[in-house]
Amino acid sequence: MQEPHVTDLIPAYVLGALEPEEVDMVERHLEGCAACSAELRAQRRIAEELLVAPAQRSAPPQVRERLLEQIRALGAAPSAQGALPAAAAAEQTPQATPQPAPRSSNRIARAWQAAFGRAGASTDDDEADQELRDLMLDPESIVIAVSGTPDAPAASARLIASPQRGKAVLLASGLKAPGAGRAYQIWFLRNGQPVPNALFAVDRRGRGLSLATLGAPLGSFDTVAVTQEPEGGSPSPTGPIVLAGALRSA
Amino acid sequence: MIHCSRACDESARSGHSGSVGFDSALEPTRTFDEAIIVCKASGVSLSAGESTLTGQDFEDAELLARIAEGDTEALATIYDRYQRAVYSLCDRVTRDQGAAEEITQEVFVRLWKSAASFEPGKGRVSAWLLRIAHNLALNEVRRRFSRPVIAYEADWEVESGGVADADQQRDPAMAAWLSERAVAIRAALSQLPAPQRQAIELAFFDGLTQAEIAAAVGDPLGTVKSRIRIGMQRLREVLLAAGIDEVR
Numbered sequence: 001m002q003e004p005h006v007t008d009l010i011p012a013y014v015l016g017a018l019e020p021e022e023v024d025m026v027e028r029h030l031e032g033c034a035a036c037s038a039e040l041r042a043q044r045r046i047a048e049e050l051l052v053a054p055a056q057r058s059a060p061p062q063v064r065e066r067l068l069e070q071i072r073a074l075g076a077a078p079s080a081q082g083a084l085p086a087a088a089a090a091e092q093t094p095q096a097t098p099q100p101a102p103r104s105s106n107r108i109a110r111a112w113q114a115a116f117g118r119a120g121a122s123t124d125d126d127e128a129d130q131e132l133r134d135l136m137l138d139p140e141s142i143v144i145a146v147s148g149t150p151d152a153p154a155a156s157a158r159l160i161a162s163p164q165r166g167k168a169v170l171l172a173s174g175l176k177a178p179g180a181g182r183a184y185q186i187w188f189l190r191n192g193q194p195v196p197n198a199l200f201a202v203d204r205r206g207r208g209l210s211l212a213t214l215g216a217p218l219g220s221f222d223t224v225a226v227t228q229e230p231e232g233g234s235p236s237p238t239g240p241i242v243l244a245g246a247l248r249s250a
Numbered sequence: 251m252i253h254c255s256r257a258c259d260e261s262a263r264s265g266h267s268g269s270v271g272f273d274s275a276l277e278p279t280r281t282f283d284e285a286i287i288v289c290k291a292s293g294v295s296l297s298a299g300e301s302t303l304t305g306q307d308f309e310d311a312e313l314l315a316r317i318a319e320g321d322t323e324a325l326a327t328i329y330d331r332y333q334r335a336v337y338s339l340c341d342r343v344t345r346d347q348g349a350a351e352e353i354t355q356e357v358f359v360r361l362w363k364s365a366a367s368f369e370p371g372k373g374r375v376s377a378w379l380l381r382i383a384h385n386l387a388l389n390e391v392r393r394r395f396s397r398p399v400i401a402y403e404a405d406w407e408v409e410s411g412g413v414a415d416a417d418q419q420r421d422p423a424m425a426a427w428l429s430e431r432a433v434a435i436r437a438a439l440s441q442l443p444a445p446q447r448q449a450i451e452l453a454f455f456d457g458l459t460q461a462e463i464a465a466a467v468g469d470p471l472g473t474v475k476s477r478i479r480i481g482m483q484r485l486r487e488v489l490l491a492a493g494i495d496e497v498r
Contacts, residue, residue, distance in 0.1 A: 012352060012478050046486050049431060052335055056429070058334045064333065098383075
């Protein structure tokens with residue numbers, strides 16, 4: 001006899017509202033049932049959203065202090081002992097030798113954050129300017145032409161990038177003012193999948209300068225593109241592509 | 251899909267052969283149409299983005315790689331991004347500021363200990379932190395009260411402005427992203443009939459089973475079961491309509 005599906009119990013299961021014997025039954029059934037497993041994933045997604053539903057308030061500042069104190073006391077080399085639930089063991093072999101931080105990554109993170117968070121910032125962004133100078137002096141730097149699409153035929157841009165630096169500066173011109181509450185956003189596409197990057201504004205002459213921090217080698221992306229998005233940016237593109245350029249001459 | 255910075259640095263060092271000088275070779279350009287062809291060829295449309303990682307995920311992976319190398323500043327950055335969401339959840343579940351503070355601290359200590367084995371492709375850091383926080387907070391509640399019966403409070407009837415305070419400035423992109431999600435889920439919850447919302451809240455945030463909820467609100471168990479099932483189904487429909495991906 002076929003075991004009955006547990007579809008109706010899954011909402012209560014993901015909310016943790018079942019009695020222990022019901023939990024056992026649901027879990028036994030889930031092992032062999034693709035349909036109920038799919039339902040489980042959908043319901044878990046809802047539960048994940050529920051986690052941010054409570055009224056939001058910040059932890060008092062002393063929590064941060066106590067945390068950092070405890071971390072320093074724990075020592076500088078976190079180990080893989082408390083493996084995350086989803087983590088695979090495969091990643092752990094090169095763990096033994098801690099590597100020196102290869103670059104001023106904190107600055108990169110902050111630059112990225114600044115760029116991402118500062119929609120509509122002035123185009124003479126200090127950090128982008130500085131990075132542009134550094135890139136100009138870097139013998140490894142390359143320049144990639146980025147063209148306006150049919151949606152923005154007058155636009156063009158240059159992406160100056162160095163594989164060693166993990167950063168790139170986009171110099172765009174011929175772009176229209178993005179309009180109130182909107183900004184341009186850079187995307188790096190890998191296998192056609194857009195990864196969001198920095199936002200930028202344009203000046204009155206339609207020129208924009210933006211610093212993009214790449215979380216991966218430039219060569220691992222195939223395309224750079226720019227779209228118009230709501231100020232603050234989008235997780236995936238919503239506006240038409242106005243600029244696009246190939247990163248690999250394949 | 252995300253590379254951690256360690257892997258990136260290695261491949262950046264070794265992978266860059268024939269380097270091109272600054273003044274040489276403007277690479278051929280890919281037009282809009284060609285970019286679209288790239289997308290289509292890989293079966294992914296630019297706007298659909300079924301499991302598109304956000305900019306925050308992208309940077310979180312880099313921060314985690316640094317945490318794994320023992321970088322306390324990276325941990326502080328992650329803390330600044332997510333303390334608010336984590337603390338608020340702990341505060342709601344425990345209804346005890348001291349406990350919420352301790353659990354918040356513990357959540358980030360666990361992240362510190364576990365960062366080396368975190369696999370960015372498997373899930374969001376924010377989701378992981380919130381799941382751990384939820385579990386620890388519920389454990390605390392269960393430890394303290396063998397049979398918690400907690401009055402229902404409409405916690406999410408908070409206007410969208412409820413997230414604005416000074417530390418939002420510290421990470422505006424993150425604040426915007428989290429507040430967008432919080433607003434969406436609260437809006438979805440506000441569309442449910444109050445008894446459905448109450449049942450979901452008592453289960454998820456107060457750790458009650460369906461039978462305990464029935465006892466707490468004085469309604470039959472079958473009624474409570476229906477409320478949970480129908481309420482969750484409606485939430486799913488509303489969130490889908492609002493464009494929240496079903497699967498990531």
